[in-house]
Amino acid sequence: MKTFQLTRPKDSAQAIAATERTKTAQQGADIRFIAGGTTLIDLMKLNVEQPQNLVDVNRLPLDKIEATPDGGLTIGAVVRNSDLAWHPLVRKNYRVLSEAILSGATVQIRNMATTAGNLLQRTRCMYFRDTAMPCNKREPGSGCGAINGMNRGLAILGTSEHCIATNPSDMNVAMAALEATVHVRGGKGERAIPIADFHVLPGNTPQRETVLEPGDLITHVTLPPPAPGNRSLYLKLRDRASYEFALASAAVVITAANGKIARARIALGGVGTKPWRSTEAEAELTDQPVNDATFRKAADAALRGAKPQSQNAFKVELAKRCLVHALKLATQLA
Amino acid sequence: MSDRDHTPERSEAPRRLSFGQSTRRTFLSRLGMAGLLTTAGPAITTLAQRSEKAEQELSAAAKDAIPVTLHVNGKKHDLQIDPRTTLLDCLREHLHLTGSKKGCDHGQCGACTVHINGRRQLSCLSFAALHEGDEITTIEGIGQPEKMHPMQAAFVTCDAYQCGYCTSGQIMSAVALLKEPCGPDDAEVKEFMSGNICRCGAYQNIVAAIQKVRQGAKAG
Numbered sequence: 001m002k003t004f005q006l007t008r009p010k011d012s013a014q015a016i017a018a019t020e021r022t023k024t025a026q027q028g029a030d031i032r033f034i035a036g037g038t039t040l041i042d043l044m045k046l047n048v049e050q051p052q053n054l055v056d057v058n059r060l061p062l063d064k065i066e067a068t069p070d071g072g073l074t075i076g077a078v079v080r081n082s083d084l085a086w087h088p089l090v091r092k093n094y095r096v097l098s099e100a101i102l103s104g105a106t107v108q109i110r111n112m113a114t115t116a117g118n119l120l121q122r123t124r125c126m127y128f129r130d131t132a133m134p135c136n137k138r139e140p141g142s143g144c145g146a147i148n149g150m151n152r153g154l155a156i157l158g159t160s161e162h163c164i165a166t167n168p169s170d171m172n173v174a175m176a177a178l179e180a181t182v183h184v185r186g187g188k189g190e191r192a193i194p195i196a197d198f199h200v201l202p203g204n205t206p207q208r209e210t211v212l213e214p215g216d217l218i219t220h221v222t223l224p225p226p227a228p229g230n231r232s233l234y235l236k237l238r239d240r241a242s243y244e245f246a247l248a249s250a251a252v253v254i255t256a257a258n259g260k261i262a263r264a265r266i267a268l269g270g271v272g273t274k275p276w277r278s279t280e281a282e283a284e285l286t287d288q289p290v291n292d293a294t295f296r297k298a299a300d301a302a303l304r305g306a307k308p309q310s311q312n313a314f315k316v317e318l319a320k321r322c323l324v325h326a327l328k329l330a331t332q333l334a
Numbered sequence: 335m336s337d338r339d340h341t342p343e344r345s346e347a348p349r350r351l352s353f354g355q356s357t358r359r360t361f362l363s364r365l366g367m368a369g370l371l372t373t374a375g376p377a378i379t380t381l382a383q384r385s386e387k388a389e390q391e392l393s394a395a396a397k398d399a400i401p402v403t404l405h406v407n408g409k410k411h412d413l414q415i416d417p418r419t420t421l422l423d424c425l426r427e428h429l430h431l432t433g434s435k436k437g438c439d440h441g442q443c444g445a446c447t448v449h450i451n452g453r454r455q456l457s458c459l460s461f462a463a464l465h466e467g468d469e470i471t472t473i474e475g476i477g478q479p480e481k482m483h484p485m486q487a488a489f490v491t492c493d494a495y496q497c498g499y500c501t502s503g504q505i506m507s508a509v510a511l512l513k514e515p516c517g518p519d520d521a522e523v524k525e526f527m528s529g530n531i532c533r534c535g536a537y538q539n540i541v542a543a544i545q546k547v548r549q550g551a552k553a554g
Contacts, residue, residue, distance in 0.1 A: 003398055006417045006463050038459050041420070042440050054417075056464055082453075086515060106529025107514065108507065109441060111453045112460065242528035 020215035071225035163206030246270030407475030444530035
């Protein structure tokens with residue numbers, strides 16, 4: 001590991017000032033915020049990340065979960081994943097978020113990992129994590145070892161010829177289905193970024209994963225009030241029953257009455273280069289009858305643009321069945 | 335590390351190789367030293383020179399050291415450490431609390447599990463310097479051979495280990511689990527314990543030990 005200086009800012013303003021002069025807030029940043037450290041320290045040990053400065057945000061007063069006046073929820077950036085998953089309001093109103101978080105990692109890691117850190121969780125692509133391998137995300141222009149390589153766990157949606165790395169987060173998938181907003185404070189003031197716009201597709205610049213700029217500090221995430229009468233859940237399919245990343249997952253927030261779907265929000269995990277909100281699937285569900293045929297149509301729509309790689313064609317059907325089963329569970333057909 | 339090579343325990347190793355009075359750790363280190371003496375006698379001077387070099391390297395690294403105060407097992411420690419020092423390395427190498435183990439060093443095995451402010455975390459995935467003001471508890475603070483925590487006793491009773499390398503991490507997780515929202519079934523215990531890997535496969539007995547303590551607590 002390369003050595004670094006540790007800065008302990010007293011408040012958010014100091015934290016932002018300390019990171020403004022980093023040349024990038026993306027891969028290869030020379031100044032980074034550190035919270036739980038469960039991704040960053042791992043990658044520093046692998047020399048994938050080599051920041052010269054770390055700014056410790058663990059003590060900033062960004063650790064609260066509070067109801068908003070409109071009936072939504074505010075979640076502080078350094079709220080630990082465990083606290084978020086077990087919070088009574090989350091268990092009651094945002095079941096999908098609780099289930100998604102509890103399906104990821106382990107108790108120890110969830111006790112450390114934070115909301116903002118989870119938003120910025122890095123891919124598990126082995127070519128990204130191994131500095132001996134080519135990877136356009138880690139070293140732009142070096143090529144992609146995963147295309148025609150070991151790509152069984154990698155993405156089939158939102159890929160480019162430069163990168164097929166999966167976004168590994170479960171929390172992000174639930175946040176996408178819940179239409180969360182990410183609140184950022186930077187040198188130029190505050191911004192509210194819908195989660196759909198927060199992560200970006202790899203395209204020609206896979207080293208760029210989010211819209212964050214130097215000095216940008218995620219302060220909190222807000223959730224809109226729960227849709228009246230909705231049922232939500234997270235279904236995760238993986239090689240092991242626990243402590244494993246998703247091969248495919250589905251976050252479903254659905255309101256149905258009298259056998260008809262009034263509203264649906266759908267996001268997929270384990271298959272996309274970013275948390276994969278599927279408005280295509282939502283359109284196939286809205287105002288349609290609650291039945292197998294509707295769900296299958298929605299699943300087909302969600303995966304229509306899928307581009308499988310040499311080892312992961314199975315994910316297309318797996319993701320479809322995952323979504324269909326999640327919808328059945330949510331509407332109590334299963 | 336080099337300072338450890340000069341501990342009386344090690345220099346006396348060839349004279350007292352009696353296993354009866356030893357902990358496994360001292361026994362193994364003596365065994366290692368004895369092997370070294372028989373097979374590599376002439377290399378001993380090189381070893382001494384090497385340790386001098388390591389000392390110099392250490393003091394060079396110390397230039398980057400920062401002051402850190404840690405509270406571990408109820409004791410306060412004022413340290414000067416390289417900011418890169420993980421909490422695990424700090425506990426083991428600086429405070430000589432070697433009960434917490436380094437398995438994978440990447441947050442995948444759970445052998446390094448400790449309690450921070452009462453909650454279990456992975457000491458290998460955190461820097462010591464991030465824990466000023468935190469209350470850190472290691473396996474040494476949970477219980478001692480003469481006064482074991484009920485969970486430690488249950489691990490012995492249920493034979494919940496073979497090689498023992500993962501055991502301190504398993505016990506730290508198991509003790510934390512008692513206060514977590516874990517359901518009553520074995521399946522739920524397994525899910526809550528999934529962050530602690532046992533290469534020997536003592537899982538059945540680990541679950542049994544945990545359930546024994548939970549049932550005892552309920553009965554009591």
